[in-house]
Amino acid sequence: MSKKYLSQRVAGLPPSGIRKFFDILAEMPDVISLGVGEPDFITPRPIMDAAIESINAGKTQYTSNSGTVELRRAVAKHLENLYQVSYDPMSEMIITVGVSEALYLAMTALLDQGDEVIVPTPCFVSYQAEIILAGGVPVEIASSIENDFQPDPAAIEAAITDRTKAILIGYPNNPTGAVATRETLIEIGKIAEKHDLIVISDEIYDQLVYGTEHVCFPSLPGMKERTVFLGGFSKDYAMTGWRVGYVCAPAEILTGMLRVHQYTIMSAPTMSQAAALRAIEIGRPHVDTMRDEYDRRRKLMVSGFNDMGLKTFEPRGAFYAFPQITSTGMTGDDFAMGLLKEHSVAVVPGSAFGPGGEGYVRCCYATSYEEVAEALERIQSFIESKK
Numbered sequence: 392m393s394k395k396y397l398s399q400r401v402a403g404l405p406p407s408g409i410r411k412f413f414d415i416l417a418e419m420p421d422v423i424s425l426g427v428g429e430p431d432f433i434t435p436r437p438i439m440d441a442a443i444e445s446i447n448a449g450k451t452q453y454t455s456n457s458g459t460v461e462l463r464r465a466v467a468k469h470l471e472n473l474y475q476v477s478y479d480p481m482s483e484m485i486i487t488v489g490v491s492e493a494l495y496l497a498m499t500a501l502l503d504q505g506d507e508v509i510v511p512t513p514c515f516v517s518y519q520a521e522i523i524l525a526g527g528v529p530v531e532i533a534s535s536i537e538n539d540f541q542p543d544p545a546a547i548e549a550a551i552t553d554r555t556k557a558i559l560i561g562y563p564n565n566p567t568g569a570v571a572t573r574e575t576l577i578e579i580g581k582i583a584e585k586h587d588l589i590v591i592s593d594e595i596y597d598q599l600v601y602g603t604e605h606v607c608f609p610s611l612p613g614m615k616e617r618t619v620f621l622g623g624f625s626k627d628y629a630m631t632g633w634r635v636g637y638v639c640a641p642a643e644i645l646t647g648m649l650r651v652h653q654y655t656i657m658s659a660p661t662m663s664q665a666a667a668l669r670a671i672e673i674g675r676p677h678v679d680t681m682r683d684e685y686d687r688r689r690k691l692m693v694s695g696f697n698d699m700g701l702k703t704f705e706p707r708g709a710f711y712a713f714p715q716i717t718s719t720g721m722t723g724d725d726f727a728m729g730l731l732k733e734h735s736v737a738v739v740p741g742s743a744f745g746p747g748g749e750g751y752v753r754c755c756y757a758t759s760y761e762e763v764a765e766a767l768e769r770i771q772s773f774i775e776s777k778k
């Protein structure tokens with residue numbers, strides 16, 4: 392092709408640091424993958440049945456753009472029960488195609504060319520890309536193990552310029568497993584208020600916390616009016632393939648997001664919305680069972696890494712451990728590539744998640760207890776072979 396057809400915006404997107412590992416992995420037999428961030432559980436049966444019932448009842452059309460009224464009401468009730476935060480299901484909520492779409496809507500609706508979004512890192516790989524795609528500029532603020540991977544309010548405030556539009560936070564965190572404390576979130580809220588910024592809070596792992604509380608950002612005093620709240624079904628209910636999530640925001644912002652959603656998506660999949668409704672109605676015991684099992688694996692993994700000399704922060708949420716591998720003398724990339732090629736265990740180099748991630752690897756424990764145990768043995772052998 393003689394002409395360059397791709398837009399500069401897309402051509403300039405950094406390649407995903409995760410992709411190349413998954414490409415190699417796909418060609419290898421007998422790999423234990425601690426790489427992909429999704430539950431190994433199949434969606435609980437009653438939730439699947441709700442989708443089948445919906446299809447059998449002939450519900451194969453679009454729903455309302457914002458999602459079915461039943462699901463929106465159920466999400467509103469759920470948030471009220473869990474976090475005492477009230478959203479109007481008719482004017483402050485959209486059912487989306489996963490939190491991925493909700494992120495896209497938020498960025499597209501909020502950002503003008505050159506607007507800055509402050510993002511504590513390490514963070515979910517899509518955050519920076521979504522900001523760039525919408526014409527914005529990600530301003531990355533590294534967090535560190537010394538500070539339990541909490542977002543640093545002072546560093547956030549120091550990064551504010553007259554182009555700053557929003558702060559994007561995601562806790563429980565992918566990849567560190569950190570859960571932001573109430574104090575930290577209150578501090579961030581005060582900064583947002585002082586500088587009149589929006590806070591976009593991705594709380595997709597909200598129900599996967601271990602022995603600690605999850606603080607829902609818009610439930611903090613005065614914060615609902617300046618928060619775009621993202622929630623989902625993929626992780627808590629083991630529903631990644633259903634592609635359903637939601638976004639709640641003040642009506643004015645929501646109206647802008649709905650406009651983008653109407654033109655790009657129409658509505659989230661109808662049968663998936665039926666499944667999500669059932670998940671919210673009866674899902675809690677299923678979530679608890681899965682969470683307890685993740686917790687068992689979490690303990691095994693964290694103590695396993697610390698015992699083999701890889702300093703590992705205790706993750707209190709999501710399903711990731713983030714061991715520090717600097718004691719091996721390798722970079723995260725070399726560690727991940729060597730481990731995959733020589734011992735058939737897939738992990739993700741921490742540098743894929745932005746500043747603060749180098750010197751770490753992300754290991755997902757949403758894989759069976761036995762596989763976690765086997766992976767730990769292989770990692771131990773790998774480290775010993777490098778001494």
Ligand SMILES: Cc1ncc(COP(=O)(O)O)c(C=O)c1O
Nearest residue numbers: 428489490491515565623625636
């Ligand atoms: C922090 C975070 N947000 C959003 C997503 C995307 O979720 P969904 O499947 O709802 O699009 C992920 C998936 O890995 C994630 O880790």
